[in-house]
C-alpha cells in the first residue's frame with residue numbers, strides 16, 4: 219500500500235536516532251542533526267552558552283560520560299549505558315557512598331507503570347537524580363550496606379546550544395514555520411517522531427517547484443531553543459504567517475489537533491476540513507498555553523498561530539515521558555500517516571489567496587476611480603455573470619482584510635474564484651488592494 223522505500227527510510231532513521239543521548243545541549247544533538255543532514259540541507263548552528271535571550275540565559279553545554287549505582291559487592295545495579303533515561307537530564311556530578319534511604323530522595327520511578335523508567339530533567343536547578351523502573355527501585359531498596367552513586371557529568375560555560383535551520387523559498391516572502399524539538403533522549407513519539415516527520419515533510423516541500431509560501435524549518439531544543447530563536451530573529455519572526463509544532467506524530471492512537479491561540483484563525487478551519495474530508499477520526503484540543511513551543515510563538519509580541527497536529531498527543535498517552543515510549547510503540551506507518559495529513563494541510567494552505575484592502579476606512583469613492591457607474595441607480599447584473607462588476611468590487615473591498623481568503627469569499631458570495639482574482643488584480647492596479655498571498 220505504502221511506498222516501501224519511504225517505510226524503510228523511516229525505519230532506518232528511527233533505529234539510528236533512537237539510541238542517541240539528546241538534551242538541551244551537547245554532542246548528541248549535533249549527531250542527530252548530522253544524520254538529518256543526509257536527507258535535507260539544514261544548517262547546523264550554535265547559540266552561545268551564557269547569552270541572554272529575552273528573560274532567559276542559554277544554558278551551559280552539558281555532557282555525561284557515565285553514571286551508575288553499585289552495591290557493596292561492586293555490581294552495577296543501574297547503568298546509564300543500559301538506558302539514557304536512567305539519569306535526570308542536567309544532573310550535577312556525584313561520587314558518593316550512601317544508604318538507600320539517602321539515595322531515595324533522588325530516585326524516581328512510576329507506581330502505575332512498573333516496567334517503565336520515567337523521564338525527568340533538572341535544567342534550571344542544580345540537582346541530580348536517577349530514574350528507574352519499579353523492580354529496580356525494589357532491588358535497590360533490598361541492598362545491604364551503602365550504595366556507590368556515580369555520575370560523571372560536565373557543564374561547559376564556554377559551550378553552545380545547537381540547533382538546525384533552513385529556508386525553502388517560495389514565490390512569496392510570507393513564511394510558514396515548521397518547528398520541532400530535538401532535546402529528548404531515547405523516546406520515540408516524544409519527540410523522535412516529530413523531527414523525523416519534519417525532515418520528511420521538508421524533503422517533500424523541497425521537491426515542489428511552485429510553492430507560494432516560503433517555509434522556515436527549525437530544529438531547536440524545546441522552550442529555551444524556541445525562545446532563543448525568537449530573540450535572535452525578531453525581524454524574521456514578523457514575516458511568519460502561520461507555524462506548526464511538529465511533535466508526537468507517530469503513536470498508534472488517534473489523530474488530534476490542538477487549536478492555535480486564535481480559534482477563529484483560518485488554519486484551524488483548514489485542519490478541521492482536512493480531517494473531515496478524509497474521514498479521519500480525530501480529537502480536537504482547545505488552545506491552552508501549557509504544552510510545547512506554541513506558547514512562545516503565540517506570545518503577545520509574536521502572536522503566530524501555531525497549531526499542533528499529533529498522533530498520540532503529548533500528555534495524553536500512557537507511555538508519555540517514559541522508556542516505554544519506544545520503537546515498539548512508534549511505527550513507520552504511523553509517521554507516514556502523519557506525513558500525508560500534514561501534506562494535505564499544506565496543500566490547502568498553498569491554494570489560499572489573500573488580499574488586503576489598503577484604503578479600508580469605510581468605502582472608497584469608486585466613482586472617482588471610474589469603478590462606479592456614473593448614472594446612479596443602475597444596478598442591473600450583467601447577463602453573463604449574473605452579478606455585476608460593482609457588486610464584485612464591493613464584495614472584495616468588504617472582505618479583504620489581509621486575513622480572510624478569496625476562497626472563503628467564493629463560498630460566501632457565489633462568485634467564481636477566477637472572477638474574484640481577476641477583479642482583485644484590477645483593484646491592485648488601482649492601488650486599492652495589496653497582495654498578501656496570491
Ligand code: ZN
Pocket residue numbers: 402408532539
Ligand atoms: Zn516531552
